[in-house]
Amino acid sequence: MDQKTALVTGAARGIGLATTDLFLEQGWRVVMVDRDESELVQAAAGRRDVYAVARDVSQPEEVTSMIRDALAWGGRIDALVNNAGVADFGPIEDTDFPRWRRVMETNLDGVFLCSQAALPALKQSRGAILNIASISGLRASTLRVAYGTSKAAVIQLTRQQAAELGEYGIRANCVCPGPVRTKLALAVHSQAIIDAYHDAIPLNRYGTEREIAEVITFLCSERASYVTGQIIAADGGFEATGVGLPALRGQ
Numbered sequence: 001m002d003q004k005t006a007l008v009t010g011a012a013r014g015i016g017l018a019t020t021d022l023f024l025e026q027g028w029r030v031v032m033v034d035r036d037e038s039e040l041v042q043a044a045a046g047r048r049d050v051y052a053v054a055r056d057v058s059q060p061e062e063v064t065s066m067i068r069d070a071l072a073w074g075g076r077i078d079a080l081v082n083n084a085g086v087a088d089f090g091p092i093e094d095t096d097f098p099r100w101r102r103v104m105e106t107n108l109d110g111v112f113l114c115s116q117a118a119l120p121a122l123k124q125s126r127g128a129i130l131n132i133a134s135i136s137g138l139r140a141s142t143l144r145v146a147y148g149t150s151k152a153a154v155i156q157l158t159r160q161q162a163a164e165l166g167e168y169g170i171r172a173n174c175v176c177p178g179p180v181r182t183k184l185a186l187a188v189h190s191q192a193i194i195d196a197y198h199d200a201i202p203l204n205r206y207g208t209e210r211e212i213a214e215v216i217t218f219l220c221s222e223r224a225s226y227v228t229g230q231i232i233a234a235d236g237g238f239e240a241t242g243v244g245l246p247a248l249r250g251q
């Protein structure tokens with residue numbers, strides 16, 4: 001019961017799975033949550049000290065049962081990583097209200113619901129909330145009206161959590177990944193898009209899932225015990241360049 005436990009949503013793949021593996025390497029137990037049950041079970045297979053819970057974080061009743069089951073297994077929650085999210089890109093004029101709500105209910109409502117449900121356990125452990133937003137929440141881009149707005153709201157929600165929950169010893173921070181070499185990104189990014197990102201990012205490359213996980217687990221650990229309310233862009237410098245012209249950097 002002294003072993004720390006993290007709850008990671010969206011844990012069946014990508015950044016969530018990389019974060020799970022890094023927590024395990026660091027001696028934590030992990031409650032893996034995802035609404036894709038078949039992929040979640042496959043991801044959890046062969047990993048020790050994990051407990052797979054198939055739930056949809058946008059549904060209040062499922063979130064309640066998720067926390068109940070997590071505590072029954074692990075007895076405690078020391079870190080909540082709100083990673084589950086949906087990516088939906090399209091023009092403003094083509095984003096009808098049902099499409100808008102599909103994005104908001106997972107990317108924003110899910111973060112609120114999971115954080116609220118986990119509060120009693122986090123108060124006991126004086127634990128950490130780590131929300132995953134996106135570089136799209138820090139800088140506007142085309143075709144991201146719902147996605148970017150949801151991630152900007154997660155950033156503000158993180159600050160609200162830090163301001164209100166600090167008196168309980170709970171820390172809340174947010175990581176905003178830039179372009180990352182996930183299977184999804186590589187499947188939908190054309191070579192022209194990849195080249196454009198490389199030109200716009202000072203480090204001239206995509207990040208890796210492991211690199212994002214390193215930032216997440218650090219902020220959840222005692223090494224970051226005096227860090228709260230912070231928004232960290234793990235993006236190779238993409239956000240820092242603003243609207244500067246990449247072609248001028250070499251001059």
